[in-house]
Amino acid sequence: MIKFLVRRLIFMILGLLIVSMIVFGLSRLQGDPRLLYLSESTTQEQWEAWGKEMGLDRPVPIQYAVWLGKAVTGDMGKSLREPRPVTTIVLERLPATLQLGAMAWVFALLVGWPIGILSAVKRGSIFDYIGRSFALVGQALPPFFVGIVLILIFSVELGWLPTARRGGVDHLILPVITLGWLAASAQLRIVRSSMLDVLDSEYVKLARAKGVASRGVIFKHALRNALIPPLTLAGLVFASFIGGTVVTESVFAWPGIGRLALDSVFLNDFPVLAGVILLTTSIYLLVNFCVDVLYALIDPRIRYG
Amino acid sequence: MDKPTRMPASSDFVSQTTRSQSGPSKVYRFIRRWPLIPGAIIVTLVVAGMFAPWVAPDSPTAAVLRDRNTPPMWMAGGSSDNILGADQQGRDILSRTIHGARITLIIAGTALIIGGTVGVTLGMISGYYGGIVDEIIMRIIDVKLAIPLILVALAVVITIGQSFPILVGILAVNAWSGFARQVRGETLKVKELDYIAFARILDASDRRIFVKHIFPGVVSTVIVIATLQVGGLILTEAILSFLGAGIPPPTPAWGSMVSEGRQYLGTAWWVSVFPGLAIFLTVFAFNFIGDWIRDRLDPRLRQLD
Numbered sequence: 001m002i003k004f005l006v007r008r009l010i011f012m013i014l015g016l017l018i019v020s021m022i023v024f025g026l027s028r029l030q031g032d033p034r035l036l037y038l039s040e041s042t043t044q045e046q047w048e049a050w051g052k053e054m055g056l057d058r059p060v061p062i063q064y065a066v067w068l069g070k071a072v073t074g075d076m077g078k079s080l081r082e083p084r085p086v087t088t089i090v091l092e093r094l095p096a097t098l099q100l101g102a103m104a105w106v107f108a109l110l111v112g113w114p115i116g117i118l119s120a121v122k123r124g125s126i127f128d129y130i131g132r133s134f135a136l137v138g139q140a141l142p143p144f145f146v147g148i149v150l151i152l153i154f155s156v157e158l159g160w161l162p163t164a165r166r167g168g169v170d171h172l173i174l175p176v177i178t179l180g181w182l183a184a185s186a187q188l189r190i191v192r193s194s195m196l197d198v199l200d201s202e203y204v205k206l207a208r209a210k211g212v213a214s215r216g217v218i219f220k221h222a223l224r225n226a227l228i229p230p231l232t233l234a235g236l237v238f239a240s241f242i243g244g245t246v247v248t249e250s251v252f253a254w255p256g257i258g259r260l261a262l263d264s265v266f267l268n269d270f271p272v273l274a275g276v277i278l279l280t281t282s283i284y285l286l287v288n289f290c291v292d293v294l295y296a297l298i299d300p301r302i303r304y305g
Numbered sequence: 306m307d308k309p310t311r312m313p314a315s316s317d318f319v320s321q322t323t324r325s326q327s328g329p330s331k332v333y334r335f336i337r338r339w340p341l342i343p344g345a346i347i348v349t350l351v352v353a354g355m356f357a358p359w360v361a362p363d364s365p366t367a368a369v370l371r372d373r374n375t376p377p378m379w380m381a382g383g384s385s386d387n388i389l390g391a392d393q394q395g396r397d398i399l400s401r402t403i404h405g406a407r408i409t410l411i412i413a414g415t416a417l418i419i420g421g422t423v424g425v426t427l428g429m430i431s432g433y434y435g436g437i438v439d440e441i442i443m444r445i446i447d448v449k450l451a452i453p454l455i456l457v458a459l460a461v462v463i464t465i466g467q468s469f470p471i472l473v474g475i476l477a478v479n480a481w482s483g484f485a486r487q488v489r490g491e492t493l494k495v496k497e498l499d500y501i502a503f504a505r506i507l508d509a510s511d512r513r514i515f516v517k518h519i520f521p522g523v524v525s526t527v528i529v530i531a532t533l534q535v536g537g538l539i540l541t542e543a544i545l546s547f548l549g550a551g552i553p554p555p556t557p558a559w560g561s562m563v564s565e566g567r568q569y570l571g572t573a574w575w576v577s578v579f580p581g582l583a584i585f586l587t588v589f590a591f592n593f594i595g596d597w598i599r600d601r602l603d604p605r606l607r608q609l610d
Contacts, residue, residue, distance in 0.1 A: 140589035145581035
């Protein structure tokens with residue numbers, strides 16, 4: 001167990017290092033990173049001072065070490081558009097994204113799991129047909145298209161729901177569906193195929209042969225084991241959210257970090273974008289690590305394997 | 306059914322039962338058996354893409370200001386000049402969508418070939434040699450999954466700019482790991498087979514073993530993965546161009562067309578909806594065909610779900 005956790009921990013740190021190297025590498029691609037990190041209004045003294053602080057007169061590996069050391073302690077430079085530290089700006093926007101992501105995650109489970117289970121239990125029925133069609137259609141719909149169609153139907157035509165910005169519950173509905181749609185259909189697929197596998201296993205057959213009621217077999221014997229694979233994919237679903245939040249927040253003007261990332265592209269604000277990338281990667285790896293720990297706790301095969 | 310005088314061979318039996326079916330259900334079976342609709346979508350797409358300059362009624366970039374925001378021809382105010390309407394600059398949506406098919410296919414195709422070649426090569430190496438090489442390649446794949454691809458693509462836009470090779474490169478980076486993983490698994494099985502051992506005894510070079518003996522053994526897997534990946538690549542390309550990180554305008558990429566129409570949803574929904582539909586239908590068709598080929602060629606890969 002300890003060995004397993006240490007391995008995952010090492011992997012987590014390695015992942016973060018590599019992503020930081022990519023970001024660092026991108027910032028040095030044009031030569032002088034000051035072109036990306038300092039605005040036009042910088043004075044000559046500030047220009048020199050920043051270069052000295054980041055060790056630009058020293059070899060590149062040392063520059064990387066200096067930059068990484070600062071990033072680890074939360075100093076990722078200042079935004080080019082407003083004179084505030086990147087860390088503050090990004091953390092300010094984080095709650096909005098977390099709210100959206102958490103709700104979308106719940107939505108994905110609430111929609112994906114019941115339909116997936118029903119579709120597996122009643123294989124070949126009309127439920128299965130609907131479930132499979134939903135999965136196939138869901139995985140082919142680009143998230144921005146879902147958002148736009150939802151806006152067209154519920155905001156433009158019916159006028160029921162607002163189209164933009166944060167606010168009450170009504171502001172959440174459309175963005176959550178937009179973001180959660182893809183994850184819902186992915187979860188549906190996984191739950192269905194995992195449930196089918198388990199229903200076909202020996203111990204479920206034994207339970208049936210013993211005369212356990214059908215409902216008992218499904219809920220007590222099959223479901224518990226069938227839900228392990230979809231649970232472990234939670235981390236990967238989160239990864240799909242990272243791309244999805246940029247799109248969703250851009251369609252619905254949601255003030256989260258995805259929107260922040262996109263704005264910083266249009267404003268050429270590299271420090272902010274770098275901050276968003278490092279933060280999302282950290283969160284992703286942390287979530288994955290927690291899922292691994294959880295998985296090891298639930299499934300002894302992993303712990304001792 | 307008549308009592309058969311002998312046990313029918315299975316093919317006889319099948320043909321007898323199908324012959325006894327009535328007309329309409331025969332058609333239904335044919336449709337169920339062959340993916341006609343997705344197939345037709347892909348054929349249309351490829352033909353439209355290849356012959357775009359001849360098929361498209363108009364130039365994709367010529368702006369006719371008189372036609373600004375013309376609705377589709379079946380709506381009030383529409384005309385047969387712009388079958389699917391025109392956008393904010395008076396460009397013909399149908400022509401732009403047809404040219405978009407061409408762009409989409411070229412980008413996804415190139416990325417698939419590059420990513421596939423790299424992935425298949427690394428997968429075969431990883432599976433065949435095992436040991437430390439295998440470990441390194443597999444860890445690289447793990448780390449790759451942690452990289453927030455869309456955010457990094459945005460950072461690339463700031464630091465390097467947007468162009469066709471960059472977009473294809475980003476998509477290829479996205480695609481290779483899927484190939485590598487599956488091909489590695491297949492190689493592990495194939496390399497245990499006797500004919501590989503014989504080739505080794507006969508002192509065949511590693512290169513020869515890879516090209517002549519292992520590759521033919523994994524080729525069906527490669528075909529399945531390739532078809533299953535196309536949809537995802539097209540979707541990612543659409544997301545990137547929607548976010549403004551794809552092929553630079555005025556080239557008509559579907560994603561950027563949807564994005565351009567976003568501001569006019571209330572007055573000119575067709576600007577966004579038709580290219581969005583094109584993305585959906587294309588991805589849907591490729592995913593469907595991918596599933597279908599997988600079930601035919603390599604049902605074991607079902608676990609991919």
